[in-house]
Amino acid sequence: MEPLEDALMKPWIAVFAVTLTLIASATATAQRQELNSLQGTWMMESAYEIKADGTRTTTYGEHPKGLLIVDAAGRYNLQIFRVGRPSFASGDKARGTTEEYREAVLGSSTHFGTVTIDPAKHQLIFKIEAASFPNWEGQTQLRDYAYQDGLLTYAVPASASGSGTVAYSVWRRSPK
Numbered sequence: 382m383e384p385l386e387d388a389l390m391k392p393w394i395a396v397f398a399v400t401l402t403l404i405a406s407a408t409a410t411a412q413r414q415e416l417n418s419l420q421g422t423w424m425m426e427s428a429y430e431i432k433a434d435g436t437r438t439t440t441y442g443e444h445p446k447g448l449l450i451v452d453a454a455g456r457y458n459l460q461i462f463r464v465g466r467p468s469f470a471s472g473d474k475a476r477g478t479t480e481e482y483r484e485a486v487l488g489s490s491t492h493f494g495t496v497t498i499d500p501a502k503h504q505l506i507f508k509i510e511a512a513s514f515p516n517w518e519g520q521t522q523l524r525d526y527a528y529q530d531g532l533l534t535y536a537v538p539a540s541a542s543g544s545g546t547v548a549y550s551v552w553r554r555s556p557k
Contacts, residue, residue, distance in 0.1 A: 418528070419498065419505075423449040423552035426532060428461060433545030440548070441488065449552055457496045457507070461550070463488035492517060503527070505535055 425447025430438045440463070441447075447461040466488040469477045477485070492512035496505055505524045509517045526535035537548040 417453075419451050419496070419533070420453055421451060422555040423451075423533060424555050425449075425461060426551040426553045428548065428550050430546045430548045433539070438546075441490075447550070447552070451496060455495045455497055456493070458493040460491045461489065486513070489513060499523075 425445050427443075428439065428441045428445050428447065430440055432438060439445075441461055442463045442465065445461055445463055447459070449457065449459045451457045466484050467481060469481045469485075471477065490513060492507075492509050492514075494510035495508045497508075498505055502523075503526060505526050507522045507524065509520050509522065512518050522537070524535040524537060526533065528534075531553060533552040533554075535550055537550070539545045539547050
């Protein structure tokens with residue numbers, strides 16, 4: 382670049398850099414505001430799945446029990462349980478039958494980690510540290526979400542299930 386062109390470009394480069402900084406700051410502010418709206422304790426309202434063939438099922442039953450807690454830093458803890466899972470006949474967790482273990486595992490889903498929000502894409506971004514389904518550990522999962530009429534609804538994509546099924550979780554903020 383010629384010295385004159387270089388001198389003329391420097392102010393524009395500075396303006397561009399400041400603009401990018403302002404955009405990044407506005408994006409971070411929007412993400413913090415969205416995360417603040419997610420912060421708190423949520424109780425499961427419902428959970429259902431839509432299979433690849435379009436049929437609707439309820440892996441966790443019609444009235445599952447669930448708890449989602451999100452703190453100010455974006456750390457979360459989530460548990461979902463099917464009501465009416467059978468107790469182990471032996472009363473000993475280490476001595477269940479194959480069917481008792483199957484029902485215990487398939488009737489629950491738990492994981493924790495961090496969650497952030499991409500407000501532009503309307504997605505929750507779960508970074509899963511540990512999960513009852515070990516295949517999810519260390520994964521980042523994107524979940525489209527909606528917040529309407531006091532309900533937070535998000536979709537666990539078919540790629541997470543591995544079966545073509547999309548799972549929906551519906552949460553209501555717990556009263557204080």
